[in-house]
Amino acid sequence: MKIDVLTLFPKICEGTFQESILRRAQEHHIVELTTHNIRDWAKGVHRITDDAPYGGGPGMVMKIEPIYEALRDLRTPESKVVLMSAQGRPFTQAIARAWSSLTHLIFIAGHYEGVDQRVADHLVDEEISIGDYVLTNGALSAAVVVDAVVRLLPGALGDAQSAVQDSFTENLLDHPHYTRPETFQEWTVPPVLLSGNHAAIEEWRRSQAEKLTKTRRPDLK
DSSP states (O other): OEEEEEESOHHHHHHHHTSHHHHHHHHTTSOEEEEEEGGGGOOTTTTOOEEOOTTOOSSOEEOHHHHHHHHHHHOOTTEEEEEEEEEEEEOOHHHHHHHTTOSEEEEEEOOTTEEOHHHHHHTOSEEEESSSSOOSOHHHHHHHHHHHHHTTSTTSSSSTHHHHTSTTGGGOOOOOOOOSOSEETTEEOOGGGGSOOHHHHHHHHHHHHHHHHHHHOGGGO
């Protein structure tokens, strides 16, 4: 898979992309991650990428021209172009799984007051939000989505079962996890996990996942 991120602040993503699973996935040629500075496609001596909004109001709006030129260079027939936006469809694990089967993803990260609406109307395939809140920079949300997608690629995780047991698989939150020591500050590990009875352990994990989901995220069921 190839993933490109268009942003005015590449270093926000570059640091994240060089750590942990994302770094290993690149080293093993599972994914190719590239961060681009939108300013590289801006025209003129000052390479201006934003301007005052028509109709007045606070803040600046990212211009369409540099984004258009960037997509003209990077987009292919296999590309899916996503605008990170507070107005977008909520990102979910199901979307991450669907996108993990794609060949090429391009993310556009907004900044300032937002992006010229014509980008959303005419240049992208989808708008995505990672939650009902506003960030200072869309590169942060793009990095979150990239991580969620890449970890689902075959070979990205050390154990393929890790992705199978994630929260939101089968619309359930993940079950609780424990490790050594068996007792700490009089807090003990549930005995069933020490029993060696794999059927009982799986039944306990399932029941705990269902209980957590019912209590914390009843909207998932």
